[in-house]
Amino acid sequence: MKYTLKMIPIFDLTLQINGFPMKEAKAELRKIVAFSEKEHNHFVENKKQEIVDFHLQNNPFYKELVGSKNYKNWNDLPVLNKQNLQKPLLERLSKGYSTKNSYVNKTSGSSGDPFVFAKDKYCHALTWASNIYRFDWYGINFNSSYQARFYGIPMDFIGNKKERFKDLLSNRFRFSIFDLSDDVLEGFLQNFRTKKFDYINGYTSSIVMFAKFLQNKNIILSAICPSLKVCMVTSEMLFEDDKILLEKQFGIPIVNEYGASELDLIAFQNPNGEWQVNSETLFVEILDDDNQVVPNGTFGRIVITSLFNKAHPFIRYDIGDIGILDEKSTLQKPILKKLIGRTNDVAILPSGKKSPGLTFYYVTKSIIEDDGNVKEFIIKQTKIDSFEIEYVCETELNLAQIKKIKKAIELYLEPGLNFKFTRKETLERSNRGKLKQFKSML
Incomplete structure (x- = not known):
C-alpha cells in the first residue's frame, strides 16, 4: 500500500493560531461569491446599514464625526479622510476592542498621511480569505506556492529576523529592494536560476527595474526559471509600457493589484484582463469634489467602506486616489477602468x-x-x-x-x-x- 504525505497548510494554520478565524472567513467569502446579483445587492445594502449602526452605537470617535445617530441617507454620512484618523488609536477604537484583541498596523504613508489603524480579527481573516480567493484565479496557493517577494524588510536585528520567520512560514523568498544596483540584481538573477519560484509579488517599480536589467542582458526570466506562473505587482502604478516590458522579459502573465493595508485588496486583475473591484468585503464609491457619486466612466475620488471592520470605522473613507469605474460596472462586479496616483520616483x-x-x-x-x-x-x-x-x-x-x-x-x-x-x-x-x-x- 502506498501512502502520500498531505502537505500541512502552514499559512492557514499560522493565521488560525494567531486568532484569525480562517475557516469561518473562507466559508463566508464562498457564500458571498455565490450570491445572485439580486442577493448581492441586498447583502451590500444590509452590511452598509449594519456597519454604520454598529459604529454609531459603539464608537465615540465615529459618533462625534457623524454628529447624530439619526442620519437619513447614505450620502448624509461624512467622508472620512486620513487627517481625521491622525489621533491616538485608542481614541478611535470601538467599545470592546483593544490593541490586544485586534490586528494593529501602520499605513505606509505613501500618500504622505501616515496613521496607525486596527481591524478586528474576523475582518482581517476575511482580508486574507479575499487574497487567497483572488490568487487562486492564477493557480497560486499560499500554503504551497513559492513566492519571489520584492519588498522592503526591517533592518534592525529583531525586526529583520521576525520578517524572515514570517517569510519562512509563508513559503516566500524575499528580495530586499533597498538597493537595486546591477551587482545586487545579478544576485537576484542567480536565485531565479537555482530556486523553483511559482510567482513574483511585490512593488511595481522594483520589479520593473529588474525587468530592465534582464532586458539589458537579453534574458527571458521564464527560460531560466520555468516553474514561474505569474507576476503580481502592487503598491505603485503599473504603466502600460512597463507592463509590456514585464510580459516580454518575464514570459508570464502580469497581474495588476491595487490595495490598502488598512482595508483589503481593492482591485485585482481577473483572468479576463479586467481590474475587478472587491465587492465582497468593501463598498467602493467614486465621488466628485462635492462628495456626490459620479456616473460610471467619470473620474472622481475613490471612497471606500469596509463592510466588516467593527474594531475601527472605515466608512466612506477617502483613500487619497483618483479613479474611474468602467461604464459596464455593476454593484456585484465593479470594474476599475483607470487609477491615478501612488507613483513613486x-x-x-x-x-x-x-x-x-x-x-x-x-x-x-x-x-x-x-x-x-x-x-x-x-x-x-x-x-x-x-x-x-x-x-x-x-x-x-x-x-x-x-x-x-x-x-x-x-x-x-x-x-x-x-x-x-x-x-x-x-x-x-x-x-x-x-x-x-x-x-x-x-
Whole structure:
C-alpha cells in the first residue's frame, strides 16, 4: 500500500493560531461569491446599514464625526479622510476592542498621511480569505506556492529576523529592494536560476527595474526559471509600457493589484484582463469634489467602506486616489477602468545605488508615532546627495527625533547624505489634492 504525505497548510494554520478565524472567513467569502446579483445587492445594502449602526452605537470617535445617530441617507454620512484618523488609536477604537484583541498596523504613508489603524480579527481573516480567493484565479496557493517577494524588510536585528520567520512560514523568498544596483540584481538573477519560484509579488517599480536589467542582458526570466506562473505587482502604478516590458522579459502573465493595508485588496486583475473591484468585503464609491457619486466612466475620488471592520470605522473613507469605474460596472462586479496616483520616483544616490521611493516607507516609519504629532510629510531629492523633508506637525521635531531619522537613513540608504528638515503649516499638493511622499527633482 502506498501512502502520500498531505502537505500541512502552514499559512492557514499560522493565521488560525494567531486568532484569525480562517475557516469561518473562507466559508463566508464562498457564500458571498455565490450570491445572485439580486442577493448581492441586498447583502451590500444590509452590511452598509449594519456597519454604520454598529459604529454609531459603539464608537465615540465615529459618533462625534457623524454628529447624530439619526442620519437619513447614505450620502448624509461624512467622508472620512486620513487627517481625521491622525489621533491616538485608542481614541478611535470601538467599545470592546483593544490593541490586544485586534490586528494593529501602520499605513505606509505613501500618500504622505501616515496613521496607525486596527481591524478586528474576523475582518482581517476575511482580508486574507479575499487574497487567497483572488490568487487562486492564477493557480497560486499560499500554503504551497513559492513566492519571489520584492519588498522592503526591517533592518534592525529583531525586526529583520521576525520578517524572515514570517517569510519562512509563508513559503516566500524575499528580495530586499533597498538597493537595486546591477551587482545586487545579478544576485537576484542567480536565485531565479537555482530556486523553483511559482510567482513574483511585490512593488511595481522594483520589479520593473529588474525587468530592465534582464532586458539589458537579453534574458527571458521564464527560460531560466520555468516553474514561474505569474507576476503580481502592487503598491505603485503599473504603466502600460512597463507592463509590456514585464510580459516580454518575464514570459508570464502580469497581474495588476491595487490595495490598502488598512482595508483589503481593492482591485485585482481577473483572468479576463479586467481590474475587478472587491465587492465582497468593501463598498467602493467614486465621488466628485462635492462628495456626490459620479456616473460610471467619470473620474472622481475613490471612497471606500469596509463592510466588516467593527474594531475601527472605515466608512466612506477617502483613500487619497483618483479613479474611474468602467461604464459596464455593476454593484456585484465593479470594474476599475483607470487609477491615478501612488507613483513613486527612484532615488539615485552618490554611490550609484538606486532605491525606489517606497524605501522611504521604512525610513519614515521612524517619525510615524501613534500620538498624531506628525500630520503629513513629503521628501524631495534636490541634489544627488541632498534631500528635503517637509513636514506638518503640532510641535517641531527635536534633535533626538532628527538623529533617529538620520540613523534610519544611513541604515536603509547610505551614509553621507544631507537632509534638511522644514516644518510647514501646509504642504504642496497636486491639482487633484494628492500628496506624493517622495519626489526626485533631479
